[in-house]
Amino acid sequence: MQLAALAGTRVFATEAAHNAEHVEALGAEAVIDFRTEDISTRVRELTDGRGLDAVVDTIGTDSATANLQLLVHGGGLAAIAGRPDLSAVPPFGMAPSVHEIAFGAAYTVGDERARARLAGMLADLLALTAEDRLDPMLARGIALEDVPAALVELSGRGVRGKLVYVRD
Known part of the structure; x- marks a missing residue:
């Protein structure tokens, strides 16, 4: 998000309302509350019905698949946590460009x-x-013996920022 904003791109983000201020500080022009808003409807409102040129999906396969429907013709989707199911897109229709971030x-x-x-x-x-x-976005440094617990904490998706091993 920060890199897109630095490049001058309009950035929309999905996040819970209680995190909106933080996400806006990172460069989001608008934050869509995925808990209370219909993402597709809100994206169409924000883009005057056009849709998005690009989506970076950090959630997983189901989310990436749903996000394909938000793209304009020839739009791109970068998947971090799971590839979208391309069978959800009619052949030779919207012509999405799908990329893995690996x-x-x-x-x-x-x-x-x-x-x-x-x-x-x-x-x-x-x-x-x-x-x-x-x-x-460093959340905190951790000792080597705390790495297993930190991995469990990260898997809960409740950490804002990065946990970094700090060598003694």
Whole structure:
């Protein structure tokens, strides 16, 4: 969200109402409360009926599949937590562009060029962070023995920010 906002993109986010202020501070122009609002209706209102050029889905397969319906013709969906079911889209209709965000794959199936691109992206992110243009959203540092409990805590999706192992 922060990167899209830095690039000058209009950003809409789905989040519970109690987190709206935080999400707006990260660059969202509008926050849709997924608990009380119909996301599709609200997106159509915000875009004057057009739909979205792009969606980044961080929830999972069902969410990514539903988000395909929000895209304009030729729009793109980037999936972080699960691929959408493309059978939900009629063939040769809206022509979505679907992408997986799988950075680690640069090391498992990529070549040197893929790893160099990933390293370049990291360098760019670190530069933005050093310039205070990107908030790394560190929640807190944890000791090595606290890592298992932190993973459980993260799986509950209630942590705002990142838990970072800090070596003694």
